[in-house]
Amino acid sequence: MLxxxxxxxDCNLARSLEVIGERWTLLIIRSALLGTSRxxxxxxxxxxxxxxxSSRLARLVEQEIMERVPYQDKPVRYEYRLTPVGRDLTRxxxxxxxxxxxxxxxxxxxxxxxxxxxxxxxxHVELHCGSCGRAVHDEEVDVRRIR
Amino acid sequence: MLxxxxxxxDCNLARSLEVIGERWTLLIIRSALLGTSRxxxxxxxxxxxxxxxSSRLARLVEQEIMERVPYQDKPVRYEYRLTPVGRDLTRxxxxxxxxxxxxxxxxxxxxxxxxxxxxxxxxHVELHCGSCGRAVHDEEVDVRRIR
DNA sequence: GGGGCGGGTTGCGTGAAGGAACCCGAGTTG
DNA sequence: CAACTCGGGTTCCTTCACGCAACCCGCCCC
Numbered sequence: 552m553l554x555x556x557x558x559x560x561d562c563n564l565a566r567s568l569e570v571i572g573e574r575w576t577l578l579i580i581r582s583a584l585l586g587t588s589r590x591x592x593x594x595x596x597x598x599x600x601x602x603x604x605s606s607r608l609a610r611l612v613e614q615e616i617m618e619r620v621p622y623q624d625k626p627v628r629y630e631y632r633l634t635p636v637g638r639d640l641t642r643x644x645x646x647x648x649x650x651x652x653x654x655x656x657x658x659x660x661x662x663x664x665x666x667x668x669x670x671x672x673x674x675h676v677e678l679h680c681g682s683c684g685r686a687v688h689d690e691e692v693d694v695r696r697i698r
Numbered sequence: 699m700l701x702x703x704x705x706x707x708d709c710n711l712a713r714s715l716e717v718i719g720e721r722w723t724l725l726i727i728r729s730a731l732l733g734t735s736r737x738x739x740x741x742x743x744x745x746x747x748x749x750x751x752s753s754r755l756a757r758l759v760e761q762e763i764m765e766r767v768p769y770q771d772k773p774v775r776y777e778y779r780l781t782p783v784g785r786d787l788t789r790x791x792x793x794x795x796x797x798x799x800x801x802x803x804x805x806x807x808x809x810x811x812x813x814x815x816x817x818x819x820x821x822h823v824e825l826h827c828g829s830c831g832r833a834v835h836d837e838e839v840d841v842r843r844i845r
Numbered sequence: 846g847g848g849g850c851g852g853g854t855t856g857c858g859t860g861a862a863g864g865a866a867c868c869c870g871a872g873t874t875g
Numbered sequence: 876c877a878a879c880t881c882g883g884g885t886t887c888c889t890t891c892a893c894g895c896a897a898c899c900c901g902c903c904c905c
Contacts, residue, residue: 562725562728562795562809562810563795563796563797563798563799563802563808563809563810564724564725564728564791564794564795564798565725566798566802567794567795567797567798567802568724568725568794570802571794572719572721572724573861574719574861574862575862577711577715577719578709578711578712578715581709581711581841584841585841589882589883590882590883590884591881591882591883594883599862599863600862600863600864600865601864601865601883601884601885602862602863602864602884602885602886603861603862603863604884605883605884605885606861625870625871625872626869626870626871626872626881626882626883627870628881628882628883629882629883636801638836638837639797639800639801639836640797641825641836641839642793642797642823642824642825642836643790643793643794643797643823644711645825645839645841646789646790646793646823647711647714647715647718647790648709648710648711648714648841649710650714650786650787650789650790651710651711651713651714652710653786654783654786655710655713655714655717659845660845661710661844661845662708662709662710662843662844662845663708663709663710663841663842663843663844664841664842664844665825665839665840665841666839666840666841666842667827667829667830667834667838667839667840668838668839668840669838670827670829670830671829672827672828672829672830673827673828673829674825674826674827674828674834674838674839675825675826675828676789676790676793676823676824676825676826677789677823677824677825677826678788678789678792678812678821678822678823678824679821679822679823679824680814680817680819680820680821681819681820681821681822682814682817682818682819682820683814683817683819687814687821689785689786689788689789690785691814691815691816692788692792692812692813692814692815692821693812693813693814693815694728694731694732694792694795694810694811694812694813695810695811695813696809696810697808697809697810697811698806698807698808698809720892721892721893722893736851736852737851737852737853738850738851738852746894747893747894747895747896748852748853748854748895749853749854749855749893749894749895750892750893750894751853752852752853752854753892772901772902772903773850773851773852773900773901773902773903774901775851775852776851776852846905847904847905848903848904848905849902849903849904849905850901850902850903850904851900851901851902852899852900852901853898853899853900854897854898854899854900855896855897855898855899856895856896856897856898857894857895857896857897858893858894858895859892859893859894860891860892860893860894861890861891861892861893862889862890862891862892863888863889863890863891864887864888864889864890865886865887865888866885866886866887866888867884867885867886867887868883868884868885868886869882869883869884869885870881870882870883871880871881871882872879872880872881873878873879873880873881874877874878874879874880875876875877875878875879
């Protein structure tokens with residue numbers, strides 16, 4: 552992302568993408584949701600350059616999407632944990648992953664599944680209406696400017 | 699996005715991001731969801747460079763997320779329309795937009811809202827369990843490798 | 846024949862991504 | 876006590892995608 556600003560967009564999609572739309576960022580967050588927390592862990596899962604990982608983690612900490620906490624002294628070492636703001640990306644990450652499952656199919660089927668802990672059903676992402684309480688189809692949504 | 703391949707990730711989030719994770723791509727799709735369909739329309743809404751828009755649209759057409767259809771001859775002119783695959787990104791786009799609404803607040807509140815056509819309630823994105831049928835919290839989800 | 850419109854392509858400069866090498870403090874092995 | 880390893884980075888260099896401006900082309904209108 553060159554300038555990583557999408558000025559004048561008047562849309563929070565653009566503001567979100569300024570923060571988490573850089574290359575690798577969402578994959579780092581996915582790895583963190585799956586339990587990775589240490590620098591070397593991300594390196595092992597992601598095949599990302601160390602300097603790039605370093606700058607992404609710094610940016611995520613700065614944005615309070617992750618926090619850097621020491622897990623030992625002598626020598627002091629840090630790990631990276633998602634904050635509630637970061638964990639709030641779960642829906643978006645699963646939505647993108649399942650879009651890939653549906654529309655970029657592979658032989659063998661999708662490699663990962665989102666399970667409901669305790670009940671073991673499969674979790675999927677739905678649009679819901681806050682007023683009538685029903686599930687909503689893609690075509691029934693109108694995203695409109697309100698300001 | 700430099701190489702725009704995230705090889706060996708074994709995760710459809712990575713495969714999705716290869717297709718729609720480039721800078722501007724998701725904003726183009728959002729504009730298309732909002733009704734924009736012509737080259738100049740995207741230029742006007744997005745403040746994107748013409749060559750970049752051109753290459754993004756070409757890639758989206760190649761991936762069958764959009765289609766390029768003539769809307770007049772003499773001279774022949776084309777517009778770009780979302781395919782069902784593209785419209786299936788609605789959930790993901792709204793999820794990211796509403797993450798911004800919740801976590802990157804601005805004075806004045808969010809600039810756009812997703813309304814349920816006909817009922818006029820506000821649409822939001824939820825995780826739902828396919829087995830027990832209930833809404834699921836972020837912490838109740840376990841994304842696990844199944845292959 | 847000059848201008849405008851829609852829809853692009855070409856060429857150039859720059860800054861972010863990729864890769865490899867290096868660094869540092871502390872523990873561990875021989 | 877030197878050499879090595881491990882976690883967690885930083886520095887440096889190269890390359891390639893982005894941003895910008897200029898140009899192009901077919902067709903219409905005046």
